[in-house]
Amino acid sequence: MKLGMLLTTSSENQNSEIVFKLANIALSAGHEVDLFFMDDGVYNVVAKNKISPKFSELLAKGASLSLCGHTAEERGIDKEDCLEGVQYAGQYELACMVQETDRFLMFGGK
Amino acid sequence: MKKVVIIVRALPFNTIRNSEALRCAVGLTLEEENKIHVIFIGDGVLTAVSLDCKEALRLDLGKHIETLKMMDVELIAEEEALNARNIKVSREEIITKPRKAINQAIAEADVVMAF
Secondary structure (H helix, E strand, O other), rough: OOEEEOOOOOOOOOHHHHHHHHHHHHOOOOOOOEEEHHHHHHHHHHOOOHHEEEEEEHHHOEEEEEEEEHHHHHHOOHHHHHHHHHHHHOOHHHHHHHHHEEEEEEEOOO | OOOEEEEEOOOOOOOOHHHHHHHHHHHHHHOOOOOEEEEEEEHHHHHOOOOOOOOOOOOOOOOHHHHHHHOOOEEEHHHHHHHOOOOOOOOOOOOOOOOOHHHHHHHOEEEEEOO
């Protein structure tokens, strides 16, 4: 099964931990995992961020991580600021991810 | 085909969240196999009202709404939320439906994205 997740909150939010744990479990069970970071969610994959090693771990386990380049640029985040292996993408890639994954979950703020 | 529902539930003032929801909806139409519905519920129905955006400290979301209509996206505002706030939808692109019908649309969706 292919699991897709969209994260739109920054790393202070509990969503980051939930997404990490869900993705980790899915990967351990042999599923494919695609993560997309948008809005404040892009902060999760900034290399200096304390939570980023967890997302590095997911990359090493074979997860695909992409972020919305537009919202990253709006926040002054360049490609060089992000974890190696994270793809700079756009809304088209998100649209394709929604279409291609068997289950798609969104984690956002209220 | 996947049925995707975008829920807009927050006030549209002093935030880019609603604009981002609509931008995301526009992006999702780029994959032809996605059938997109945008639903305004609760405080989000204020997004469906034409306002003097500058005076109301609100981003002008009109272009997103026009684009979504052009892409055959169904835009729905919750009747009960409009009535509770004593307002009416003032954009022809947006239709109103009762909460029961909206709940049904959400229940039938393959993907729900709430902003």
